[in-house]
């Protein structure tokens with residue numbers, strides 16, 4: 001942001017709100033960082049840990065004074081907060097959020113305000129953890145991670161660029177997409193994997209005879225199920241807010257799992273090797289995308305094995 005912020009209000013001082021507050025403070029981007037949480041102990045801890053400068057005693061007064069209001073609460077809690085805040089927000093106040101779903105936040109804003117206010121820029125940092133609460137917050141959380149902004153055509157372009165600059169100043173890589181596309185993409189890459197991890201651990205833990213099997217689990221089980229320790233309320237809200245896109249991903253996954261089951265049942269080596277090889281190549285391909293080495297995925301028919309080949313970087 002070109003202008004230094006005078007007062008940032010973070011509503012919901014948990015993992016993400018706390019990390020945002022810490023990052024803004026660490027980089028000296030605001031005169032005051034104020035926190036508010038339904039659970040006052042989170043704010044008290046935030047004060048003790050130096051995450052915030054002040055605890056808001058009165059949410060409405062704090063919102064009226066802020067030039068940036070960051071909502072960092074479970075996605076279904078956002079609408080009631082917008083209703084509370086709407087009467088007191090100053091016209092120029094930059095309003096944003098970090099919710100894992102975007103259509104429901106925008107629809108909530110439209111219900112509360114009529115049209116989404118020009119200075120409301122919905123956002124989502126693709127960075128986090130299975131941990132919750134201000135204790136787990138980390139000033140470096142967003143560095144080298146993506147933040148997706150989902151402005152509408154009526155969103156003020158300067159509000160979008162001010163918010164993008166702020167996230168960039170926190171070390172994030174900012175991109176924009178439509179809220180519809182955001183919810184489809186995140187249903188596949190984040191919401192489905194979380195649901196699978198929750199379901200696997202719950203299914204295994206449910207069986208009486210499985211009581212102590214977790215002690216024999218290898219690293220793969222640990223890797224796959226880490227996210228099953230994530231916050232239940234947060235994921236309850238995400239499942240309800242992104243219902244249709246998530247159901248569609250669950251259905252596609254169920255079809256794929258049924259194909260795998262059939263191949264195991266039939267001793268169909270060709271199908272098994274095909275699925276595992278395609279998955280391995282795709283995994284290698286996208287892990288290089290994350291690490292920065294460019295590979296090109298050569299698509300193949302279902303029955304064939306695709307390849308991932310290194311692509312010379314520009315100038316080589």
Ligand SMILES: NC(=O)C1=CN([C@@H]2O[C@H](COP(=O)(O)OP(=O)(O)OC[C@H]3O[C@@H](n4cnc5c(N)ncnc54)[C@H](O)[C@@H]3O)[C@@H](O)[C@H]2O)C=CC1
Pocket residue numbers: 011012013014015016017036037038039042072073074075077081098099100101124125126127128129130131132133134231234238
């Ligand atoms: N945990 C993660 O890895 C990520 C979470 N998100 C999103 O960020 C948001 C916050 O998630 P976390 O920080 O992980 O959760 P968290 O559970 O660590 O913190 C949420 C905080 O919001 C407070 N809260 C709930 N309702 C409130 C209300 N009406 N008014 C004031 N405070 C309220 C809770 O007391 C809690 O302290 C969620 O919308 C989530 O979908 C986005 C990216 C990553």
Ligand SMILES: O=C(O)C(=O)Cc1ccc(O)cc1
Pocket residue numbers: 099100125126127128129130190227
């Ligand atoms: O812990 C992990 O690996 C995550 O995937 C964290 C996460 C959870 C929810 C989001 O909307 C974004 C990131």
